Amino acid sequence: MSFLLDTNVVSEIRKKAPNPGVAAWFEAVPASELFLSVLVVGEIRQGIERLARRDSTQAEVYERWLGQLVDVYGDRIVPVTADVAEAWGRISVPDAVPVVDGLLAATALVHGWTLVTRNVGDVASTGARLLNPFTTVDKT
Structure with a gap:
């Protein structure tokens, strides 16, 4: 089984004291089964740019982390394709x-x-199949 990570999960695992459920889940899943969207990379970049306006030193720390993240995930960073865009259009209606x-x-x-x-x-x-490792409850 493969997993697509949201920004809040990726950000949690880099903390010095991450949520225990998130840390345990990351430890249990093979890295080869973990994927990122280019959108997660974009959200992290946006956060770095905002941070740089008030704390350039801390922004540099996050800049290095983002570089490492992109290197580690490499070809496991997936684009938003036409198929994804069409699926998004379908799931966005009526809610x-x-x-x-x-x-x-x-x-x-x-x-x-x-x-x-x-x-x-x-x-x-x-x-979509959902998993919240913060509560360790599988919402499938």
């Missing part, structure tokens, strides 16, 4: 879903992956 969360759910659906996120409520209506 609107936040755009990035919806595109992540659509990516998981298209690839047959489980979306790993803390924001299960935002994408519960999409039909």
Whole structure:
């Protein structure tokens, strides 16, 4: 089984004291089964740019982390394809879903992956398999 990681999960694991459920889940899953969307890379970049306006030293720390993340995930960073965009359009009606969360759910659906996120409520209506490692409850 493969997993698509949301930004909140990726960010949690880099903390000095991550949530125990998230840490245990990461330890148990082979790295080869973990994928990132380009949207997660973009959200992290956006956070770095915001941080740089008030703390350039800390922004440099996150800059290095993002570089390492991109290197480690490499070809396991997936694009938003036309199929993903169409799936997103379908799952966004009749209930609107936040755009990035919806595109992540659509990516998981298209690839047959489980979306790993803390924001299960935002994408519960999409039909994607969901896992919230913060509570260790599988929402499939």
